[in-house]
Amino acid sequence: MQSDLRAVLQYVPSFRGKIFVLVVDAASMTELALAEALLDLTALQQVGVQLVLVSVGSGEAELEQRLIDGEIKWQISSLNHEEAEAILNRGQLAFVEAPGMDGLSDKLVDFASAVEAAKLIVMLPSALAGIHAISRENAAAWDGNDASLFQSAAEACERGIPRVHLLDQTHQGVLMDELFSNEGVGVMVHADDYLTVRPIELEDIPELLAMVGRSMRDAHLVPRSYEEIESGLGDFLVLSVDDNVVGCVALHPSDSPDCAEVACLYVKQNHGGLGYGQLLVTAAEERAKARGISWVFALSNRAADYFTESLGYEVIPVSEIPQARQERLNESGRESIVIRKFVNK
Secondary structure, eight states: OOOOOHHHHHHHHHHTOOEEEEEEGGGOOOHHEEEEEEEEHHHHHHHOOEEEEEEEEOOHHHHHHHHHHSSSSSEOOOOOOHHEEEEEHOOOEEEEOTTTTTTTTTHHHHHHHTTSSSSEEEEESOOOSSSSSSEHHHHTTTOOTHHHHHHHHHHHTTTSSEEEEEEEETTTHHHHHHTTSSOOOOOOEESSOOEEEOOOOGGGGHHHHHHHHHHTTTTTTOOOHHHHHHTTTGGEEEEEETTTTEEEEEEEEESSSSEEEEEEEOOOOOTTTSSSHHHHHHHHHHOOOOOOOOEEEESSSSHHHHHHHSSSSSEEEEGGGGGHHHHHHHHHTOOOOEEEESSSO
């Protein structure tokens, strides 16, 4: 699994006691993929996840035999939510045989909703569109490849399932890589908040400092202490993916009421290339616009090209920013390019 240990451990308490419904067609899976999925289910059961395994297609006999031979605690159930709930309450996996049924059929979705599943996970024979997470509303309106699957997943969310995961069963380790990483490896259709830009909170400060510490040490970001961030708490925004802080930005007021500084822009390295930097900068610009500020500026020794080429900024002389900021820049000894963007014209 590629996700870092901290992210993995973050999920364990949040998963404990939750109900996951996994739909598989054992006949279409390789022996390795099937064996791996059952091992992963055993691990999930051991950390407190309540599991329902639904067999569609024609491979239920093989799947049942593997359950008999394995270490997981299980019992057969019908597609009746009360029967399945009784099995789950005994700490066992509920094994449901539903041959010929589609993984997102009305009957299966109603069942998953009735057992109050936190996740409905459907194993598919191949990968879907190159997207990791999509809201219920956007999935319902999806008109690209696999539109019917996206729309069916959106309908499942509308009927009470917070998250539907559509996974490529040929991807080794797909189940654990999807569940225990912020970005996942399949497609997740979600009815709840997944990706948000929000004001920083006190409890976020240690995570922010740990996140940007290396860039501060390498002089790519201005060093900041806990106390400095706490005193300027209202300036900072964080990007949260699945309740994990993965990026930040600040909008610092200046001596001039006409401008403000976009600073402390950072996105975790393993979340790069996903447009999160632009999302954070846009959020800072929107905050400036709402405050009636005419223009924002940033100082950078590495990302000036990104700002000018991707975000619509222009390079300006240092002399055009407020005098007090010029003086602090001179005192720091840092060589920075100044870039500006008008947000209220």
